[in-house]
Amino acid sequence: MLVAGMLTACSAPAEQAKPSANTAGTSNATPATSTATPTTQTEKKVVDKTITLAVEAEPVSLDPQNVTDGNSITVQRAMFEGLLTFTDKMQPVPVLATDYQLNENATEITFTLREGVTFHDGSPFNAEVVKANLDFVLDEKNGMARRSFFSFIKEVVVKDPTHVTIIANAPNSTMISYLAHPAASMKSLEALKKKKADPTFNLDRNPVGTGPYQFVKWKENQHVKVAPFANYWNKEQAAKAESIVYKPVVEAGTRINMLKAGETDIITKLPTLNAKEIAEDKSFNVYKAPSLNVYYVGMNLKLKKYQDKKVRQAMNYAVNKDELIGGVLDGYGTVADSAIAPNTYGYAQQKVYEYNPDQAKKMLEEAGMKDGFEATLWTRNSSEFIAIAENVAMQLGKVGIKAKVQAYESGTLFDMLDHEKGTDLWIGRWSPGTGEVDYGIRPNFHTKSFAPDNNNSGFYSNTQVDKLLDEAIMTANKDEAMKKYAEVQKIIYEDAPWVFLHVPDLIVAKTTNVSGVMVLPSDTVIVNTAEKQ
Template sequence: MKMSKVFRLLFIGMVALSVLLAGCSKSNQATSGDKKPNELVVGQDANPTTMDPHDTQDTLAYGIQKTMYEGLLGFDKDMQVIPVLAEAMPELAKDAKSLTFKLKKGIKFQDGTDFNADAVKANIDRLKDPANKLKRASLYAAIDHVEIVDPYTVKIVLNKPFAPIVQAFAHPAGLMISPKAIKEYGKDLNRHPVGTGPFQFVEWKDGQYVVVKKFDGYWDKANAAKVEKITFKPVPETASRIAMLKTGEAQFIYPLPPEQTESVKGDSNVVVDKAQSTIIRYVVFNVNQKPFDDKRVRQALNYAVDKDALNKVVYRGFASAPESAIAPKVWGFQKQQMYAYDVEKAKKLLAEAGLPNGFEITLWTPNDTIRAKIAEFVQQQWQIIGVKATIQQMEFVTLTNQLSLKPEESKLQAAVSGWSPSTGEADWGIRPLLSKNMFPTAGFNSGFYVNDQLDKYVVTGLESGDEKERLNAYAEAQKVIVEDAPWVFLTVPDNLVGKRKNLSGVYVLPDATQDVVHAEFK
């Protein structure tokens, strides 16, 4: 059946109009990111692990939590300690065994309950209770008890001198949770965050997004949220994160893939921020398993990796070879004699260990693009000395859970991992990863490394009130770690951030924690 001439003309006109409207729609979408929106979309490389700050090991989750929670103390952009819910910095007793906090008044949690001394005590008691098995309990192990002096004054009594205690309260583990929420939600608190921050929780769909919205009852009106909503989206594939940034679908992405930096810089609507981090990336070994119980094998695998080449190939120069077991920006860092690239030395050490033909292992890695590339690079380098590594990629949360198992449960051989001390001190860059009392779930010593000499230096660093003595202890600790090689020391990456040019008030701290609390569109 043929169309009439009039109908045919009408049909053609409708098609043309639809094409025109589609073109206009695409044009609007392309520029919508540059208008002044009231919602922020953040593109991240992984799904968060939990919304419970007392049970969190990763900075990605902390970046989201900080929109909803606040602590007595916090860090500014340069990781200098500042008061937040406390009126001022705490008063430290002369014997360094107690400190007193004066609290700000008139603050309420997002469920309408009061923030006061009782709330502080409830949070610290929860953290310290071994029955709760919280991952950050070790950070407050030096606290004996909390005394309520008056409704807005608390005295923290320590069981021994603990030099980093002030920094410990600035750590994100010190974020304050509503005591009502703690009681109401129990073990499900990780899905029901309630704090005093400028944003409150809306929804978390695994693998898709976490959404928070502006909290209208926020106590600090001068610093109230400037956007109505923030959506955090896990996007492990780097090309997808870049595409979201360029189209304006996301206005802030971290990490920015190093190989895409130049192309992004060519976009007039995008700004790239670069800063030195306190992150160190490494391969962790299960030293309970052969052949990793032999120091010569661990040293050989260090000599077999060309760290400068790694930084050029994977990070395009936006990284540096490690100069110790912690990054240069960490307080207490001291440069060490590291493992230069030396294939022949690596082969010799393997032969001395009875493995002249190498061996086979499984190498775990998160499935984000950067760390997957690190694993591939390491695999190729080890192949040269006869070590055949089979790479097994996992989602970040899955790998974190695998690295949090007890020695008798762990199936780890080796894994691409990383750490950044969120107190900014050497103590937190060493103790939770390598002390013998920090096996999971107490800490993150997922390779089950034990060295009594190291532990002695760690104790001195913790308990001494003499800064020079502490620095010397941490210097000796780093020397022991590098010599004993519980890891392959890989790289110290730069923090690379991509954002739309009309966005301000967002940044990444040196420890890789995102801070988008003060996001604002021009």
């Protein structure tokens, strides 16, 4: 079983090289490109070179600024590029930019743009395109799903055709990661002009990017097809497949059967129950690695029973996370040793609460709760979340904490948490879309992030955490900022406002005759340089 960022032995794309530290007034230059050259197309039938992916759902849209789901991003990635992208370690590196500089007070970032890049419609990429894209997504009347994602932007200033400056509303060193997110991919200026001239023009169905593949067709409920873009700027990373076809297949069992029958080359979200079986078949490769998701038990700190830190720490000692991972996840996960996952940029490992029910009972007694207490444990009504909740409830019961599991549809549960409709305990899951520490922590633990405005439904408040978070986001020097974020993680893990459970693995399977497939911790499957033998 492979555990690296690439499925099978193949080199990472050029833009996946690690950047140097980016401090105030310094720059990040484009990383060196791979020396591998594109495979020459042979005289075979087109179907032999077509790579098929069975994904869990149809894309919501093919406009990167108008989706929030990972499945849509997977389908878009071969067609679109942004100024920056993420490495397999979720570090931002340049793509359509060749260099960037963050000013000393972290309020402005200036990009030097790559020259000679054209969109699939033949129009040029330049600074005006960058401004037009960001202005468009920020314009409320355009109704883009990612508008709030870019709300940190005050203004976009074109210096000249190859230089553009993005000015933030306030000091924000994390905007680099926001601009590496797929939502910051660039669309053709001509496409934006068409939309402005004709409001009925559908950007969701007419994607025009700069990527190695260009849009061919979207057949409703059947597939999205893309084909190589002949004028792609990076010849060393040009398309190697005849075409790529993304098929929406909701049922995991059906995706597995398609893989076995040769009807698809890659399947996403392989269930843990089937992973070992597929991995043992020499016809397939299985990729597994930690995701960005952290599962936890949240608790309402307004309730007196959770206000003593000893109680919260006792609950962490009471849950055997290894047993949970083995019994519910079939072993495909790791113990959460911070409030964020290891692949999150800025992660700092903490000493885990090892399973120790005797210690848990002792701490409960010290907190005046020798006989334990009753609690309600909310969870989503999916089989996975219910299984996790039942396992946790069983283990808490062994130290006297009698937790009653109640399952709700996810939308209902979120509404209950947002508006404190009897919040006690709940099974939560969090993944930072930006892949970096600030968005992994701030929405859950800053005092200003109390529900319903944000995700802090447990009403955790620590003035030192607030202070460090606010200082870190205003610090342009990455090393200094990371020290502050590391201290925040230490404080939070010690305070134990959550029972820190696990980080589940991503599991993707493919046929052995396909190489060059990459899976990001954000659960995005990238086939830009994939090749089928």
